[in-house]
Amino acid sequence: MGHKTGTFGKIKAHLERNRLGELLVIRGRLSPLQLKTALSHQHEQKIPLGKILIQYGYVTRNDIASAIATQWAMRALAAVVTVMITASAFNVKDAHAKDAQSAATLAAAPIGSISSYPDLFGSAEKKSSDLSAFTKWGTMFARFDSQMKKPGSAEVLKKWKKDLETLRGLPLETMVHRVNAMANKVPYINDSKNWGKSDYWETPIEFFTRGGDCEDFAITKYASLRALGVPDNRMRIAIVKDTQKGIPHAILIVYTDNGPVVLDNQIKTVTAQTDIAHYKPIFSINRSSWWLHTPNRGTVMASR
Structure with a gap:
């Protein structure tokens, strides 16, 4: 089963992609329009997305911290899936x-x-x-x-x-x-x-x-x-x-x-x-x- 085409590969790709803005939208803490606006300002100002979202009052610091914690957990799961792809990792x-x-x-x-x-x-x-x-x-x-x-x-x-x-x-x-x-x-x-x-x-x-x-x-x-x-x-x-x-x-x-x-x-x-x-x-x-x-x-x- 290939990394990119198999079921595990698709799951891994999804987990590794977990961008901060996407997570906040999925959680209902941020609207797609707000994310688009913030990304535009990020491109212009060259500062972290989380900082812009807080500056504009779109989300709270707790929202950012929670999303970052989720990113870490999802990346850990992506690592697990990688091991599963390489076959019988736990044996x-x-x-x-x-x-x-x-x-x-x-x-x-x-x-x-x-x-x-x-x-x-x-x-x-x-x-x-x-x-x-x-x-x-x-x-x-x-x-x-x-x-x-x-x-x-x-x-x-x-x-x-x-x-x-x-x-x-x-x-x-x-x-x-x-x-x-x-x-x-x-x-x-x-x-x-x-x-x-x-x-x-x-x-x-x-x-x-x-x-x-x-x-x-x-x-x-x-x-x-x-x-x-x-x-x-x-x-x-x-x-x-x-x-x-x-x-x-x-x-x-x-x-x-x-x-x-x-x-x-x-x-x-x-x-x-x-x-x-x-x-x-x-x-x-x-x-x-x-x-x-x-x-x-x-x-x-x-x-x-």
Whole structure:
């Protein structure tokens, strides 16, 4: 079945197309005429559509936030459909992905792996080792490996390595708290201001140089802990919906011996996952696999 002509392909194309204006029209928050007018002004003024819609009083900030959250969820579903198209994604054997060059360069003696995953925010999860749909994730690591070799990255890399060396050999929980505090000192800057794009996944070098948004904090914490020898299967970057703010958000989950903890740029200290009730997971990912989350309770065994 082809990507463009099959049923799954048509669904995927629809999900990926989910433009902000179309979603607002479908929801009845915006009329087609208002959208046409706003798009005309956007073309003239070269500013984001959402900002124009709010300026003209067509929609509220809450309308925009809700539509953006829907976009993220639909794009996650599009990724799922992509995996379905590639056939039997949830039954393939685990990929033995190589660690990033950064981890190979900095890694210490490994911390023990885990054999099972407690449920995450009360969700059931289904695992796939096919990461082909997550292009930003893969290209970010490719850029990172390339940047590691460039002279211009030397100073940032040297400081990062020096900071990590002070943590090497400490207990896992201590490293987690220190890495979280280290990364959370970096300024928060959204992608549109920082990169002129709505969504850009930074490498740690880019993050320490320019600041970043939620997924960039999570990526850098993930890479830092991998460099310190924390096994890949003890960590995931999770894309969640923040039900208090009505927006998507990215966090790092670390599975400690005392249960999963959350490393979050919105929360100052590392927090037990069970103490957070306002996040609903959409999907989670690490270097070897990704997981689709559904709102059913259960425990999923990790692959050995």
